Amino acid sequence: MTQKINNLISTKAQALFNYTIHLADSSLIMGHRLSEWTGYGPMLEQDIAISNIALDLIGQSRNFYQYAATITNSNTEEVKNITEDDLAYLRDTREFKNHLITELPNGDWGKTILKIFFFSAWQFYFYQKLIYSSDKQLSAIAEKSLKEVTYHLRWSSEWVIRLGDGTEESKKRILLSIEELWPFTGEMFEPADYEKELSKEHISVFISDIKNDWINKVKNVFTEATIDFFKEGIWMQTGGKNGVHTEHLGYILAEMQFLQRAYPGCEW
């Protein structure tokens, strides 16, 4: 579907479409992964908390998908009725542009917390910059999302501290999870071609600019959590932003999209 859309719309609109889809997919896949904890959380309040975070993220993805649909419908004569649902449920893995870290399995509670921490810290600094985008709708979505992401970052930071500065078991598990997730954090600061294209008109964020903010935030929280970990210059996994994914995304989409694929066009 994405190829069809890209073939029909202008190059500039393509970059904007791809960028918006990248942001939509990252929030959707992260939200979907977190929803896997619903009903399985270690304590009722935390089950509810993580479900609420998932809901916020899916809501954000809706805003981005709706905008991507608008971009498509207004930029080509052939396609006039793409909806947010088509984009979320009818694209395949190679068309998804989410960050790799969002599709990784949840693992234990600590690993999920770290995923949320790394991702929401990125979102926090990212949205602060996206508010100044010359694209009004992206700026509006950023303004709205930043309020919610601020809560996500605070909640996950507190949990990182609780687990890092907790028991011997929690510290051991958290350190193991950091080792596993760290190679996936670099991708969040490597701009894809469509981002570079849009930065010329100040639509996209210069994500390399927010890297230091992110690193400092992580260092501060790790220090308070008595976690002694920091690795620089290691090889980072990339590809998600261009549709090259881990084996996990296929399983996620198979579950998430099953109903639409089995009963095309079905509605509530």
Add this chain to the structure above:
Amino acid sequence: MNETDQNMVNTFFEKETMKRIWDILEKVTDPEIPVLSVIDLGIIRDIIINDGKIEVIITPTYSGCPAMDVISMNIRMSLISEGFTSIKISQQLSPAWTTDWMTESGKEKLKSYGIAPPVAKSFDKDFLEKLVVECPLCHSTNTSLISQFGSTACKALYKCNDCREPFDYFKCH
């Protein structure tokens, strides 16, 4: 009738229609918190009447709030049942919705319903732990935060240390 007179009549009818629509919207409530109307919540940004066509512009509260779709539908149904035929509901994301837009009467209604209304102004940026929230049941200020996340995206969970009852708090946003 000459053009000026016709314009005056049109403006009169438009004003009457506008007032009617606001009155109808007063009765459209939040499905999750049925004491609050969409006007109390501050989500109605604008109403545009153009040649008999009505456009209601709303601003969603939280990004993922599932009540917003239901609210849009209820607005449409209410207007249809009052005889309006051409209705468009559009969303405006910016400026972002804030609890600062909630009316004072809305906050009072929340309290009598048993939900503590937002305490500070959103720009205070004071996080939940530092706020003093009054128990909506016994009015004590000796309350504590149980969780930043409550039964819905907009609420946090508190408990009263005096009357020992748990209660929801509508978060500043």
